[in-house]
Amino acid sequence: MASATRSSDAAPLKExxxxxxxxxxxxxxxxxxxxxxxAIPAHCFQPSILRSMAYVVRxxxxxxxxxxAASYIEYIPNAYARGAAWAAYSVLQGFVFTGIWILAHECxxxxxxKNKRLNNIMGLIMHSFLLVPFHSWRISHSAHHKATGNIDKxxxxxxxxxESWVKSYRGQEAEVESVELSHLAEDAPIVTLWVCIKHQLFxxxxxxxxxxxxxxxxxxVPQISHFYFGQDSALFKKEQLxxxxxxxxxxxxxxxLLxxxxxxxxSWNMVLYYMIPYLWVNHWIVAITFLQHTDGSLPHYDNNTWNFARGATATIDRDLGFIDTHLFHDIIGTHVCHHLVSTIPFYHAGEASDAIRKVMGTHYRADRAxxxxxxxxxxxxxxxFVEESVEGSGVYFYRNLHGVGEPPRDLTGGKAGEVAELIKEKKETTATGGVAAASQAKRRLSHSAQMTAKALPILVAE
Known part of the structure; x- marks a missing residue:
């Protein structure tokens, strides 16, 4: 699956x-x-208007x-059964709406x-149906494809x-060196759940x-908005306005129309028929895009190390079964190919993906399990967050500060282990009220470790 050899199975690593x-x-x-x-068969590059339009009609x-079918839900006598029926409708319609979003993405x-005017007309109709500003999205999305995996562009x-992760989540005054221990940065599952809900809805x-x-x-805002057409827009050129x-x-x-x-x-019927399925579209677009570009195996590059082929393959294919292959037009299972050649229609992307794997070898990434x-x-x-795996290389990989996967660089001057032990013992003694035991724990650690711990106000309550 990964484009690499497991370090545990390989010879000892060289620095x-x-x-x-x-x-x-x-x-x-x-x-x-x-x-x-x-490597890609020539016919894979050829879209069919008839076939594409057939998917729109479908x-x-x-x-x-x-x-x-939903118009009959109101006749269900049991309130709980009606609620379940509306929930099922919203999920299914959310799948279909997302498929329409993806067809506009093809446009x-x-x-x-091959007809640019037809692409623009159909894309505008389908994305407007889902409250998406088609050309605004198209232009910024094109910039994404031209610089995928480039952390600068x-x-x-x-x-x-x-550094930006620390400041974003711990405040602008936070110092990177002051949040180096797992206890500081580990989000409680309930916090992660709340963040996920916000991200998926909004x-x-x-x-x-x-x-x-x-x-x-x-x-x-508003200069960074996709809806803003002023000449001082940060996203669009004057001729695009x-x-x-x-x-x-x-x-x-x-x-x-709504x-x-x-x-x-x-109004309540409009919420049931359209707005709740629309929220499912928000969920799926964020989840799909996040998982296409976020994985522990994926690299990112700075502008000096990046090139198109490297960036385009800093993506990963996944599996969502029938939902993806039928309703989501295979956008999840063929995303690596899509980033390499985005003009290949989705109904040829599976065959093209098989072809490029032979060229990419172990660099093709997929997690279907x-x-x-x-x-x-x-x-x-x-x-x-991402961090250079080799300082100065311009190649970045995901890291975290709570002990999952490969650890980040230690910025505590070698005191991370001592501070972790101090914090662990302080937590234990605080829970039991053992003041004397806490003093003994302090004496067992070096003075420098205690000073480092005191620099961690989020963690350690003195």
Whole structure:
């Protein structure tokens, strides 16, 4: 699965080897984009308008069929059964809505057809239906594909480096050296759950409105919003602004239709039929994108080390069974291929993926064994920030400060073990009220370790 050899199975490592969070030895890819292109059968590059449109018709038929079926839910006499039926409807319709989002994604890449005008029209219609500003997203998403895995230039799911992670979660005044122990940085599961819920519900709108998880700019909202068409926009060039206005108009038209629909059938019905499935779309878009670009095996690069072939393959394929292959148009299982050649239509991506594996060898990454949402939870807990595995190399891997996977560099001057022991004993004695035992624990440790511990106010209450 990983593009590496397990360090435990290999000869003793020489200093300077890149180590992934999973403990694997990583070597930089050496294949070229020409090698990738030459390996893919020629017909895989050819989209079919008829076939692409057939998927659009099919997905909107699913939408209509589910709405029709849901119209009978109100006749279910039992309130609990009605609630269960609406829940089932929202989940299924959320799957279908997400599939429509993905078809618009195909349009944005030119994989829907060879006709650019048709791509733009269909993309605008389908994304506006889901309150997405099509051209705004298309432009910023293109920038993401041109710089995937580049921590200096990527525009989506840009990971924190160690310092920015500390300041983001521990305050702007926090010093990196003062949060080096597992007890400091380990999030309680309930905290992780709360963060996940917020991200899944509001992460996608947050990205559109405030560029969350994107590159940091000197400007703020509204200049970093995908809806902003002022000439001081941080995201778009002057010549692109008319397209941003057109995208906003598409979203505004859909909002108007929803308002009119709410007046006709009732606001609560509009919430049930559209808004709750829409929240499922937010969930799936964030979860899918997060897991495509976040894993302990994946590298990131600085601008000096990055090239397109390296960055495009800093992604991973996963498995969601029938939901992905039928409803999500295989966006989860063929994402590595998609980043290498984004103009390949999804219905040829499986065959193209098989072809590129022969070129990529062990650098092709896939995790089809870990259940999708379990992988989401694990990576939310483990992949906190990236750090150079070899200082000065420009190659970064995920790390965390609570003992999961390969440890980060020790910035405590070699005192991490002593401080950890002190904190452990202080916690134990605090719980039992053993003041004398606490004093003995302090005496057993070096003065410098105690001073380091005192520099950790989040952890140690003196």
């Amino acid at each position: 300077g080897k890149h180590i992934t969070q999973n403990g694997d030895v990583f070597e930089l890819p050496t294949y070229t984009m020409k090698m990738i292109h030459d 997905d909107y038929f699913y939408v209509a069929a589910l709405c029709y 944005g890449h030119g994989a829907f057809s 990527d525009t989506a799911f840009v990971p924190h480096v160690r 992460g996608w709108p947050g990205y559109l409105f405030a560029n969350l998880t994107g590159q940091k700019y000197d400007k703020g 008319p397209l941003i206005m057109l995208s906003d108009a598409g979203v505004a038209a859909m909002i108007a 308002v009119v629909g709410g007046q006709m059938v009732g 870990t259940p999708f949402m379990w992988a989401f939870w694990k990576n939310q807990r483990a992949c906190k």
